[in-house]
Amino acid sequence: MALPDTRQSDPAGWLQAVVDGLCELSSRDALTGPANRRQFELAMAREIDRVARAGEPALVLMIDIDHFKRVNDTHGHSAGDQVLRAVGQALHECIRPMDTVARMGGEEFAMILPNCPPAFGQTVAERVRNKVQMRPVNVAPGTDIAVTVSIGGAYAPQWVRSSAPLWIERADQQLYRAKQEGRNRACLEMPPVSHVSAEEKGLLFGHSQFQDLE
Structure with a gap:
């Protein structure tokens, strides 16, 4: 959407609009539209702080497109880009x-799903999986392909200052299980992990996770 030209009447407002636009661009994945990895890391750091302070549940889902290499090999990289954009849009919805x-x-x-109780985690993950599965992607005139995803999920330990790598590792383990069990499924760490690792104990009274990302 084009911005109105306010350079003469409101130069400060115009400059702020430019800055806001650049910030938005720098936080988004250029191809698919959702946040990029850097923005995700910042959001995860905020959520780790919040879980440690408030003890509210938070779920992270790792989502991998099934047989994506086959799409590129069969239909070309342009079709692969279309699949990535379609999945990104489905997830955003x-x-x-x-x-x-x-x-x-x-x-x-x-x-990252803040305040997502364990009782609803599997339902949420299945909704995401179904959203993608129910949306064939048109990759060429007259050619639609079915796309599925495998999902792994894990909860952050409550009242504990964990770390992003530990949290993601647990979700990745469940993603691996989903792939091993046949793909197009969601596997969550249930019940939420209650064991606290030695590294997490060391982080319990550590500094804010935000400092690691400055």
């Missing part, structure tokens, strides 16, 4: 204003 969806790179996406 699944989130609440408080949630974050991001492209992590390649065919992998991720979601």
